[in-house]
Structure formats: C-alpha cells, structure tokens
Amino acid sequence: MKNRVAELRSSxxxxxxxxxxxxxxxxxxxxxxxxxxxxxxxxxGLRLGKFFEVSxxxxxxxxx
Amino acid sequence: MKSSSLALKYLAVIAVALAxxxxxxxxxxxxxxxxxxxxxxxxMVCVVIFTGPAVMVAKKQNAMMVRSDxxxxxxxxxxxxxxxxxxxxxxxxxxxFGASFLIFGDxxxxxxxxxxxxxTLIVMYFIRHAIILKKLAQ
Numbered sequence: 001m002k003n004r005v006a007e008l009r010s011s012x013x014x015x016x017x018x019x020x021x022x023x024x025x026x027x028x029x030x031x032x033x034x035x036x037x038x039x040x041x042x043x044x045g046l047r048l049g050k051f052f053e054v055s056x057x058x059x060x061x062x063x064x
Numbered sequence: 065m066k067s068s069s070l071a072l073k074y075l076a077v078i079a080v081a082l083a084x085x086x087x088x089x090x091x092x093x094x095x096x097x098x099x100x101x102x103x104x105x106x107x108m109v110c111v112v113i114f115t116g117p118a119v120m121v122a123k124k125q126n127a128m129m130v131r132s133d134x135x136x137x138x139x140x141x142x143x144x145x146x147x148x149x150x151x152x153x154x155x156x157x158x159x160x161f162g163a164s165f166l167i168f169g170d171x172x173x174x175x176x177x178x179x180x181x182x183x184t185l186i187v188m189y190f191i192r193h194a195i196i197l198k199k200l201a202q
C-alpha cells in the first residue's frame with residue numbers, strides 16, 4: 001500500500017516526532033508508515049486523515 | 065536520544081540498588097551478631113525484590129513518553145512478529161535440547177538444561193525484536 005504521509009507532513013512543516021505526538025503513536029511508527037513498511041490500523045488511518053484534513057483515500061492507495 | 069535516556073534510567077535504578085545493597089552489606093558486617101543483624105539482610109532482600117518492578121516502572125514511563133505503548137503503533141506489530149518467530153524457534157530448540165539431553169543426560173542436570181533453554185529463548189526474542197524493528201522502522 002502506498003501513502004502520502006511524508007508528503008502531507010512536509011507540506012505542514014512538521015517533524016516526524018510532531019506528527020507522532022499529534023496522532024498518538026511513536027516516531028518509529030511514523031517512519032515505518034512513511035516508508036510503506038507498516039500499514040496503520042483503520043482508526044489510525046482515520047486519525048491521520050482528520051489531522052491532515054483529507055480523506056483516508058487521499059492518503060492511502062492500494063498498489064496496482 | 066530517548067533510548068539513551070531509557071538506558072540511563074535503567075542504569076540509575078540499578079546503581080541506586082547496588083549502592084543500597086553495599087550500604088546494607090556494610091551495616092550487616094558492622095552489626096554482626098547484634099540484635100539488629102537480621103534487619104540489613106531483610107532490607108537487602110527487599111532491595112533485590114523491588115529493583116525488578118522499579119526497572120519495569122522506568123520502562124513503562126518511557127513507553128508512555130515515546131507513545132510506544134500505543135495499541136496502533138509499530139511496537140505491537142513488532143512484538144507480535146517476534147513472538148511468532150520465537151514460537152517456531154522454541155519448537156526447534158526444545159527438540160534439539162531434548163535430543164542433546166538424551167545424549168548428554170549423564171553430564172547435564174535437567175534443571176540446568178531448562179534454564180539454558182529459557183535464557184536462550186529470551187535472548188532470541190530480544191534479537192528477533194531488534195532485527196524486526198530495524199527492518200521496519202529504520
């Protein structure tokens with residue numbers, strides 16, 4: 001699954017630690033999500049969407 | 065930086081425990097056969113018993129600080145994968161230890177073999193945990 005978490009975070013000028021704190025996970029979790037090595041749970045995906053003010057589909061995309 | 069602060073907390077807890085044990089040992093040696101000779105020994109046992117929970121409290125505080133206790137974080141995933149991998153390791157190791165006990169049973173005590181097996185599995189869990197975490201988050 002591809003995602004735009006790193007892009008959206010950069011657009012808000014946030015550090016990984018700040019994003020992690022905002023959505024209630026560790027910085028390591030943010031690193032793993034951004035690298036596409038860890039797929040977040042649905043509640044976490046929804047929290048990320050709410051935080052970035054976009055829909056979940058705008059952040060996450062299934063691989064072809 | 066935060067992992068080093070956790071290590072410092074662990075070291076601080078252990079250093080305080082060792083310092084208390086040293087003081088109590090000195091006290092114990094000083095009183096020798098006096099009426100209070102049991103007190104330092106009992107306190108030493110208490111220090112040893114409470115050091116474990118103190119380390120766990122430090123670990124829990126650190127987990128809350130870095131939010132690694134979150135149910136949705138990568139830490140749960142890593143713990144799950146490491147546990148699963150170590151389960152298969154355990155199946156192989158128990159078989160290997162059983163076979164080696166049949167061969168070297170006369171030389172090694174069963175309790176010793178069991179402790180070696182348990183320590184090996186605990187070490188393997190931490191190694192697997194570190195490898196999986198590094199693979200996913202670095």
